[in-house]
Amino acid sequence: MKVETKAYGSIEVDERQCIRxxxxxxxxxxxxxxxxxxxQQRPFYWLQSLDVREVAFVVMDPHLIxxxxxxxxxxxxxxxxxxxxQEGSDVILQLAIxxxxxxxxxxxxxxxxxxxINKDRRExxxxxxxxxxxxxxxxxLDEMAxxxxxx
Numbered sequence: 001m002k003v004e005t006k007a008y009g010s011i012e013v014d015e016r017q018c019i020r021x022x023x024x025x026x027x028x029x030x031x032x033x034x035x036x037x038x039x040q041q042r043p044f045y046w047l048q049s050l051d052v053r054e055v056a057f058v059v060m061d062p063h064l065i066x067x068x069x070x071x072x073x074x075x076x077x078x079x080x081x082x083x084x085x086q087e088g089s090d091v092i093l094q095l096a097i098x099x100x101x102x103x104x105x106x107x108x109x110x111x112x113x114x115x116x117i118n119k120d121r122r123e124x125x126x127x128x129x130x131x132x133x134x135x136x137x138x139x140x141l142d143e144m145a146x147x148x149x150x151x
Contacts, residue, residue: 003035005048006056013037018050019117021124026113031055034124036117044098047115062096062111065143071114071129081118081125093117099137108137 003013017035024031033050036059043064049055062069071094083092095115099108111134117124 003048003050004053005037005046006054007039007046007048011037016122019047019122019124021115021126023125025057025115025126028055045095047095047097058098058100059095059115060098060109062094062109062114065109065138065140066111066146069111069134070131071111071127071134072131073114073116073127074130077116077125077127081116081123082121083118091118091120093119098140107140109140109143110136111138111143112136 001013001015002010004010013035017037019034019036021032021034023029028049031049031051035048035050037046037048039046039058043060045059047057047059081092093116095117097110097113097115099110101107112129113126113136114129115124116127
């Protein structure tokens with residue numbers, strides 16, 4: 001399928017890249033349909049809205065910067081995705097939204113509001129961590145250093 005993207009213009013994507021967020025994302029409640037695609041720089045991905053070309057998020061696996069990351073999710077979040085307490089399951093993909101300032105220095109990641117995705121159903125939900133350690137603006141380089149010290 002052909003998709004208009006913020007980062008790459010008009011591109012062809014596989015329908016298996018589509019993810020539906022029935023409740024939307026915080027601040028973007030009316031936008032439910034997205035595609036997940038590789039970014040040019042690893043370890044980042046783009047989560048691109050299919051409804052509004054200008055709405056796209058840089059995301060990443062939070063475990064890459066904090067191997068000890070455990071958001072302590074509400075069991076209802078798992079159940080809403082048909083996961084019933086399978087937080088460690090390989091059916092689940094956890095992503096975190098990255099904020100990239102104009103100067104590209106001091107990138108931060110939101111560890112308080114992870115995106116939880118049921119890969120089999122291609123359905124996602126933005127959740128709220130019940131662990132107070134995780135906030136909305138964690139400096140990526142600082143967290144990488146903290147993660148290495150936590151192991």
